[in-house]
Amino acid sequence: MSKNNLQLDENGKLKHFLGIEGLNLPVLTEILDTAESFTSVTERTVKKVPILRGKTVANLFFEPSTRTRSTFELAAQRLSADVLTLNLNTSATSKGESLLDTIRNIEAMQIDMFVIRHQDSGSAHFFAQHVKPGVSVLNAGDGQHEHPTQAMLDMFTIRHFKKDFSQLRVAIIGDIAHSRVARSQIHALNILGAAEVRVIAPKTLLPVGIESLGVHLYNNLEQGLKDVDVVIMLRLQKERMRGALLPSEKEYFNLFGLTQERLNCANPDAIVMHPGPANRGVEIESSVMDGPQSVILQQVTFGIAVRMAVMSMTVGR
Amino acid sequence: MSKNNLQLDENGKLKHFLGIEGLNLPVLTEILDTAESFTSVTERTVKKVPILRGKTVANLFFEPSTRTRSTFELAAQRLSADVLTLNLNTSATSKGESLLDTIRNIEAMQIDMFVIRHQDSGSAHFFAQHVKPGVSVLNAGDGQHEHPTQAMLDMFTIRHFKKDFSQLRVAIIGDIAHSRVARSQIHALNILGAAEVRVIAPKTLLPVGIESLGVHLYNNLEQGLKDVDVVIMLRLQKERMRGALLPSEKEYFNLFGLTQERLNCANPDAIVMHPGPANRGVEIESSVMDGPQSVILQQVTFGIAVRMAVMSMTVGR
Amino acid sequence: MSKNNLQLDENGKLKHFLGIEGLNLPVLTEILDTAESFTSVTERTVKKVPILRGKTVANLFFEPSTRTRSTFELAAQRLSADVLTLNLNTSATSKGESLLDTIRNIEAMQIDMFVIRHQDSGSAHFFAQHVKPGVSVLNAGDGQHEHPTQAMLDMFTIRHFKKDFSQLRVAIIGDIAHSRVARSQIHALNILGAAEVRVIAPKTLLPVGIESLGVHLYNNLEQGLKDVDVVIMLRLQKERMRGALLPSEKEYFNLFGLTQERLNCANPDAIVMHPGPANRGVEIESSVMDGPQSVILQQVTFGIAVRMAVMSMTVGR
Numbered sequence: 036m037s038k039n040n041l042q043l044d045e046n047g048k049l050k051h052f053l054g055i056e057g058l059n060l061p062v063l064t065e066i067l068d069t070a071e072s073f074t075s076v077t078e079r080t081v082k083k084v085p086i087l088r089g090k091t092v093a094n095l096f097f098e099p100s101t102r103t104r105s106t107f108e109l110a111a112q113r114l115s116a117d118v119l120t121l122n123l124n125t126s127a128t129s130k131g132e133s134l135l136d137t138i139r140n141i142e143a144m145q146i147d148m149f150v151i152r153h154q155d156s157g158s159a160h161f162f163a164q165h166v167k168p169g170v171s172v173l174n175a176g177d178g179q180h181e182h183p184t185q186a187m188l189d190m191f192t193i194r195h196f197k198k199d200f201s202q203l204r205v206a207i208i209g210d211i212a213h214s215r216v217a218r219s220q221i222h223a224l225n226i227l228g229a230a231e232v233r234v235i236a237p238k239t240l241l242p243v244g245i246e247s248l249g250v251h252l253y254n255n256l257e258q259g260l261k262d263v264d265v266v267i268m269l270r271l272q273k274e275r276m277r278g279a280l281l282p283s284e285k286e287y288f289n290l291f292g293l294t295q296e297r298l299n300c301a302n303p304d305a306i307v308m309h310p311g312p313a314n315r316g317v318e319i320e321s322s323v324m325d326g327p328q329s330v331i332l333q334q335v336t337f338g339i340a341v342r343m344a345v346m347s348m349t350v351g352r
Numbered sequence: 353m354s355k356n357n358l359q360l361d362e363n364g365k366l367k368h369f370l371g372i373e374g375l376n377l378p379v380l381t382e383i384l385d386t387a388e389s390f391t392s393v394t395e396r397t398v399k400k401v402p403i404l405r406g407k408t409v410a411n412l413f414f415e416p417s418t419r420t421r422s423t424f425e426l427a428a429q430r431l432s433a434d435v436l437t438l439n440l441n442t443s444a445t446s447k448g449e450s451l452l453d454t455i456r457n458i459e460a461m462q463i464d465m466f467v468i469r470h471q472d473s474g475s476a477h478f479f480a481q482h483v484k485p486g487v488s489v490l491n492a493g494d495g496q497h498e499h500p501t502q503a504m505l506d507m508f509t510i511r512h513f514k515k516d517f518s519q520l521r522v523a524i525i526g527d528i529a530h531s532r533v534a535r536s537q538i539h540a541l542n543i544l545g546a547a548e549v550r551v552i553a554p555k556t557l558l559p560v561g562i563e564s565l566g567v568h569l570y571n572n573l574e575q576g577l578k579d580v581d582v583v584i585m586l587r588l589q590k591e592r593m594r595g596a597l598l599p600s601e602k603e604y605f606n607l608f609g610l611t612q613e614r615l616n617c618a619n620p621d622a623i624v625m626h627p628g629p630a631n632r633g634v635e636i637e638s639s640v641m642d643g644p645q646s647v648i649l650q651q652v653t654f655g656i657a658v659r660m661a662v663m664s665m666t667v668g669r
Numbered sequence: 670m671s672k673n674n675l676q677l678d679e680n681g682k683l684k685h686f687l688g689i690e691g692l693n694l695p696v697l698t699e700i701l702d703t704a705e706s707f708t709s710v711t712e713r714t715v716k717k718v719p720i721l722r723g724k725t726v727a728n729l730f731f732e733p734s735t736r737t738r739s740t741f742e743l744a745a746q747r748l749s750a751d752v753l754t755l756n757l758n759t760s761a762t763s764k765g766e767s768l769l770d771t772i773r774n775i776e777a778m779q780i781d782m783f784v785i786r787h788q789d790s791g792s793a794h795f796f797a798q799h800v801k802p803g804v805s806v807l808n809a810g811d812g813q814h815e816h817p818t819q820a821m822l823d824m825f826t827i828r829h830f831k832k833d834f835s836q837l838r839v840a841i842i843g844d845i846a847h848s849r850v851a852r853s854q855i856h857a858l859n860i861l862g863a864a865e866v867r868v869i870a871p872k873t874l875l876p877v878g879i880e881s882l883g884v885h886l887y888n889n890l891e892q893g894l895k896d897v898d899v900v901i902m903l904r905l906q907k908e909r910m911r912g913a914l915l916p917s918e919k920e921y922f923n924l925f926g927l928t929q930e931r932l933n934c935a936n937p938d939a940i941v942m943h944p945g946p947a948n949r950g951v952e953i954e955s956s957v958m959d960g961p962q963s964v965i966l967q968q969v970t971f972g973i974a975v976r977m978a979v980m981s982m983t984v985g986r
Contacts, residue, residue, distance in 0.1 A: 077779050081723030083751070089398025091426060102774060105753055109725065109778055112751040117400070117429040119422055133632070140419060140628060143652035144426055145394045311774060315767070335777035406715025408743065434717070434746040436739055450949070457736060457945060460969035461743055462711045 051163040051172040052345045054181035055222035069344035086347050087116035090147040094120040097153040107150045110342035148350045156180035171349035186219030188338040196306050206233040209269030212242040221248050235259035239280045260300040268309040271318045284317045293319045306330045368480040368489040369662045371498035372539035386661035403664050404433035407464040411437040414470040424467045427659035465667045473497035488666035503536030505655040513623050523550040526586030529559040533627050538565050552576035556597045577617040585626040588635045601634045610636045623647045685797040685806040686979045688815035689856035703978035720981050721750035724781040728754040731787040741784045744976035782984045790814035805983035820853030822972040830940050840867040843903030846876040850944050855882050869893035873914045894934040902943040905952045918951045927953045940964045
């Protein structure tokens with residue numbers, strides 16, 4: 036079964052949301068348009084709609100995450116769903132239960148949607164392959180594979196500020212090799228028809244075969260930023276420093292840290308994005324993060340609307 | 353005060369739900385019938401009824417539990433109650449506060465029901481003895497004493513598949529000595545009038561004096577399963593292996609693991625139950641667990657309806 | 670910007686609730702009167718009002734707390750708010766994110782109120798200085814600075830039992846030096862016009878310059894209790910024992926523990942209060958804690974109404 040078929044039902048509607056790869060332009064556009072309609076909800080005095088009333092969303096977090104978990108909880112609450120949040124690194128699985136038994140058991144509690152974050156690539160697909168018909172699975176980050184809601188909130192942010200993808204040059208900067216976010220972003224930008232997608236990173240942080248996704252590679256930040264409209268920074272996982280991949284935070288900042296001076300190589304109206312949490316002074320200078328071109332906090336806000344959109348499209352079908 | 357009086361009010365209605373021992377046939381039947389009415393709720397599009405709206409349920413878990421805690425949370429949410437979940441192995445009690453002070457203080461927050469799981473036998477009774485009139489206590493497992501909602505969801509499952517208890521032979525298999533579930537099940541089966549209750553276990557895992565509950569003992573699995581209609585497996589606590597009680601997981605499986613071949617000793621339409629989480633390949637073979645006679649996942653689903661029933665009967669009186 | 674201005678809007682209405690210092694009699698009276706109206710809500714069958722429906726309250730607890738966190742959660746739920754509770758000692762901040770970035774990011778999730786408990790004095794003010802207009806901050810305890818909702822529930826309790834502050838002698842007993850509760854109480858009693866405020870403690874547990882707050886100092890419990898109408902005990906942090914400040918629990922109890930005999934030095938109708946959790950046999954004798962003059966559990970109940978009052982006054986403006 037292709038990934039495409041797994042995510043879409045017989046009418047081409049979104050059934051699970053596992054990754055951007057394999058989706059098509061109408062579906063991504065529907066996500067963005069539906070999210071648009073929810074931005075007005077989150078600005079109202081009463082930030083709540085009854086779309087998922089009486090539905091149950093189970094947040095299964097096998098990896099700790101304050102921020103992503105919170106946005107999924109809030110999105111579900113604002114759709115009036117009941118929410119069950121389980122931090123599963125400990126209890127159930129420490130009793131030696133398999134992932135499949137965990138799925139089956141929680142599903143038997145009449146869950147309508149699983150939101151899953153897991154350290155293993157492919158785990159969201161595994162869930163989707165094994166849940167009952169009518170239950171939806173939403174990937175909140177699986178290993179180094181995909182993080183599709185993050186990518187879609189990034190796309191929403193880009194569309195909000197730049198309108199038309201077809202004229203845009205987008206640069207993704209940092210630890211591409213270990214980033215599920217970057218993979219999802221590249222797929223989404225390709226589907227939405229961005230004019231050019233660049234990845235900028237030291238050679239040790241570029242995955243083998245990344246060119247096959249149609250991106251242009253740069254190992255020099257200034258050169259890569261030239262004529263760019265959208266600058267997407269990635270979080271540098273400090274764990275990488277301990278291995279042989281990077282010499283030091285300081286040297287990384289010297290070569291690949293986004294300073295205002297370097298940002299000036301991009302188009303003057305370029306926007307700066309970051310999935311958070313950012314390491315100030317490592318991958319990005321504080322003044323850029325807080326500067327006029329940064330739309331990093333808007334990303335967080337739009338993230339709720341995008342998650343509400345995907346939840347209502349899948350569960351609310 | 354007898355346990356009976358503690359659980360029932362002057363009209364014989366359920367006030368607390370602490371254990372099956374001391375309850376009577378009308379009360380157990382009312383629980384099963386009320387749960388029956390809630391199974392339709394959990395199958396609706398909007399899985400929610402307003403029965404406990406504006407009531408507060410406090411889940412006090414002194415022992416960690418993902419699964420049981422989740423089903424109580426969902427049951428309370430689907431009755432529209434407000435839910436406060438406290439994992440108390442750490443904070444309050446680590447400040448040296450006594451159990452009684454914890455009860456008094458949380459009760460002063462105008463709680464309508466305590467759901468309590470605690471490693472000490474008798475702790476739920478202790479709660480019930482000390483809460484104010486009008487506050488209900490629900491035992492979610494106390495030490496090696498009782499786990500009455502688990503037993504009632506088991507009874508619900510049996511009634512669902514077998515209708516009439518009076519013709520049934522039921523076998524409970526495994527670590528009877530350390531199982532609060534087994535104790536509650538035996539009491540419930542006796543009250544509901546099961547034709548015969550058998551316990552099957554190695555001698556080291558049988559409690560002294562268990563015959564006084566009217567059960568028949570077997571130390572041989574094949575013999576014990578003969579003519580049985582309902583097979584209830586217990587979870588083997590791996591901690592037991594470390595003591596002198598059991599030689600090894602492998603040897604346990606060789607003697608007491610439920611294989612399809614052994615299951616064939618029971619009646620052909622016998623159902624297989626397990627409170628979960630199961631140790632595949634230790635107390636039960638995977639193919640039996642996933643096979644056509646297994647009703648293990650239905651148990652989980654029925655568990656929500658049974659907990660909704662007990663909550664609405666006690667708090668909603 | 671004065672603390673007063675930070676907490677009040679241009680119409681003198683409460684915008685944040687950070688500390689008692691700098692507030693005035695009309696505001697404190699409004700809090701008490703509003704809480705009064707909510708006590709009837711918490712006694713109803715349906716303990717819920719729709720005042721904050723569709724609003725989101727984020728509970729940020731950088732210090733662990735079962736009890737205080739629970740009362741804030743319940744207060745928000747009973748006002749029909751959506752609640753997001755984050756225990757932040759671990760995840761986000763362990764990723765090296767600054768407090769300001771945490772504020773900005775959670776605020777971007779369209780939060781209407783932050784409830785914050787933090788080990789650093791001044792952290793609630795820091796939050797209030799940095800949130801967007803329209804977002805309220807409620808101090809649930811910051812370092813050794815203030816714990817204003819605790820003080821207001823104490824004032825509510827005093828007014829409930831004693832009506833008129835102007836005739837009252839109030840004694841605060843124990844570890845004044847390290848108590849954010851005591852500081853808030855002293856400010857509140859001064860503003861509400863208590864006739865006399867005494868602090869009773871060993872010299873090592875009295876902060877330098879406490880007299881400037883207009884309190885009378887006593888190092889002898891019997892003398893300090895003479896003619897007193899309200900006895901407020903503080904929790905003795907056992908950590909203090911490890912330092913040089915106190916010889917032993919036993920000696921502390923011998924000199925400063927509240928026994929019935931000592932309580933008899935106060936007025937016969939004096940009430941005894943404690944913010945909890947109490948160390949029985951250290952700062953207070955069990956029989957006093959459970960005796961007829963103790964109003965300790967009423968404090969907990971009133972605490973919910975007071976927190977509902979402050980939440981509705983600030984967010985619901």
